[in-house]
Amino acid sequence: MSHHPTKGQCLSCSIRPITIFSTLDAAEVEQIQAFQPAIIHYDANDIIYHQGMEARYAYTLRQGFVKIVNTLADGRSHIVQLLRAGDFFGFGGLSGVNYKHSAIALTSLDVCRLPLADLLKLKQTHPKIEAEMTKRWLERLHRAESMLVELGTKKAAERLASFLLRWCAGNAPDTWVALPLNRAEIGELLGVTIETISRFLADWKRQGFIGESRGNIQILDAAGLRQAVAIEG
Amino acid sequence: MSHHPTKGQCLSCSIRPITIFSTLDAAEVEQIQAFQPAIIHYDANDIIYHQGMEARYAYTLRQGFVKIVNTLADGRSHIVQLLRAGDFFGFGGLSGVNYKHSAIALTSLDVCRLPLADLLKLKQTHPKIEAEMTKRWLERLHRAESMLVELGTKKAAERLASFLLRWCAGNAPDTWVALPLNRAEIGELLGVTIETISRFLADWKRQGFIGESRGNIQILDAAGLRQAVAIEG
DNA sequence: CGTGGCATTGATTATTATCAAAGGAAGTGG
DNA sequence: CCACTTCCTTTGATAATAATCAATGCCACG
Structure with missing residues (x-):
């Protein structure tokens, strides 16, 4: 597992237009910069977080691919989502203390990592961020439900x-x-x-x-x- | 289809403790009362809303059961969620203009109906409501993903x-x-x-x-x- | 060169869909 | 209250589909 945390430079962030911070103006971007976004690299097959682990961070995938995997008690497992650049994940932690899935790197990749506590604050103080997060949740729910139909029919x-x-x-x-x-x-x-x-x-x-x-x-x-x-x- | 819209009485609402308005205090409940929540009755097999229809309302199920159904172009269909008392639905309209599923009464039931435009306002002005909605979306996402694992494995x-x-x-x-x-x-x-x-x-x-x-x-x-x-x- | 991890292919079995028919249960109208 | 109808369920027979078991082949990498 290769971690090289780097301090994220939000203002110049190349993928910001597709993130939950896309709608912010420059002054607001300065504010999120004050939190501690870290850019972290993972190699293929690295585990970004593991099902059952205490949930502390949410992530934005900057580049590469991630699989979100759910494992049953008997070892059978299922990929519940595939993520690509711009996708936001790990937010399940907002609703519970532990991650409900594992996030695993499919390729060499970079993520931007933000502590959930900070994210929660940002969400409460910046309606624009909250709106973007809502959009992504509904989008993800929609993707999950579409997949449900695929598997079911x-x-x-x-x-x-x-x-x-x-x-x-x-x-x-x-x-x-x-x-x-x-x-x-x-x-x-x-x-x-x-x-x-x-x-x-x-x-x-x-x-x-x-x-x-x-x-x-x-x-x-x-x-x-x-x-x-x-x-x- | 039997509609008998009644003006909802939020303050005395028996199921409020399990709705998205559960965390509000009396004064705040008065405010939502000012919007136009309508209590509507449906019989079994009535369609509450139909996939593709313009989305105008979100609903809280007061009593009874609802199935959320997704139909493919070729007619095959799949039930993506089963809802019970207290469940909140129809909010997909917040992310798009049309409903992405149909909601159909499984039993005789009552819903509380709120215009999406009003809900959006409430959500923006009342962080408590927003937080409860978030909780329910994440919960619903989790249910969908669990079902995905069921079907997949x-x-x-x-x-x-x-x-x-x-x-x-x-x-x-x-x-x-x-x-x-x-x-x-x-x-x-x-x-x-x-x-x-x-x-x-x-x-x-x-x-x-x-x-x-x-x-x-x-x-x-x-x-x-x-x-x-x-x-x- | 091996060697280990995937992928392919074949043979066989298990699972589930499909087709077809008959068997209730609830409700209607005489 | 009974006959009838309709809708749903059960059951059986068969076919389709996909899993399982078992080799073998193919790279890529050390």
């Missing part, structure tokens, strides 16, 4: 296909997109085994719907992929 | 058993508990077909783990039930 192939399409959404067709998840992780996200994932992906690669190369994927034929899962699934 | 029998145990949790063993869901609805909640639900329930009734009678269930042998799903599931 779709079969494995369709879940996998819509995951890939969603992951690559926004990129032009045929562009290579980093997919920092191995088969086991995709399985933990979609509620499917490694082998099933592997079979479908191999099949779709053979059919030319998608391409894959060292942790990157490309959608070559979205329509074909969609049709394939509509028929077989 | 467990098989049908185990999902059904833990649903029943959760539903009856808090009641003494052997007490009859109202379960206002038919087989189809349990299926839509757990991502399982009617027939599968029916088979497991019939089996467990024969084995004496549970009892069922006209929309009510009782857990007769929680340990036996748990063991049954651990082995067969």
Whole structure:
């Protein structure tokens, strides 16, 4: 685990436009600077926080990817969210003393870490921050509920296909997109085994719907992929 | 659909202790009274609001049960939340103009309805209300994420058993508990077909783990039930 | 070069959906 | 009060789907 805490420079922060502090003016940014935001680096597979741990910080992901994992008493686990740059996490601590999930680095990444106590103060004194946080909570609730529908109504192939399409959404067709998840992780996200994932992906690669190369994927034929899962699934 | 809007009497409201207004003092309650909370009755199967509709109100369930349903473009649908007395819903409208789900009465029920515009004002002027809303969002997010883990990691029998145990949790063993869901609805909640639900329930009734009678269930042998799903599931 | 961690593939089994039919229970109208 | 209807549930048979078990293959890295 490689921590190199650096004092965050909020005014010049390159990702601020997509954070909960996006709506603040310069004077207000100075104020949050007075709190102790720390920029911390993690390597892939590092644990940012662990389920059950005392919750003390909330985080903004500056760059890279994080998985939020929930583990049952018997060891089975499930990825409840995938986070990307700008996402805000660890706030579950606001409602309880312990983290309810683990946050694990999928890639080498940087986060901006803020003590929950400070965040609570900021939230109370700056309605703009409070509003942005609300927006993100509702957004995250919506994502969770959408995933619930995916798991509840779709079969494995369709879940996998819509995951890939969603992951690559926004990129032009045929562009290579980093997919920092191995088969086991995709399985933990979609509620499917490694082998099933592997079979479908191999099949779709053979059919030319998608391409894959060292942790990157490309959608070559979205329509074909969609049709394939509509028929077989 | 039977609407009988009544002007809500917040000061004497019997369920206020469990609502987002629970922490207000008498003077503050007078203020919310000035807004237009309406108490509305719905019969079972009435639609309180419909997915895609313009979102104008948030609701507090005073009594009865509601299902929050998400329907896909192809008609498949999934119950994303079950609500009981005190639950607050319809707030998704705060983040977008349209409701993202439908809210449907499972039983005859009463809600307290508040215009979203008023709620937004209350939230901004009364930090206590804002704090209670935050608490409920995080709680609801947590419930959704727990359900995600259920669907992602467990098989049908185990999902059904833990649903029943959760539903009856808090009641003494052997007490009859109202379960206002038919087989189809349990299926839509757990991502399982009617027939599968029916088979497991019939089996467990024969084995004496549970009892069922006209929309009510009782857990007769929680340990036996748990063991049954651990082995067969 | 090994070697360890993933991924692929095949064979088999378990689980659950689907299709089909019959069996209640509650309510309606005669 | 009974026959009838309708809706929901149960049950059985079969098919589809995905998990499990078991090798083998493939890199990437030391």
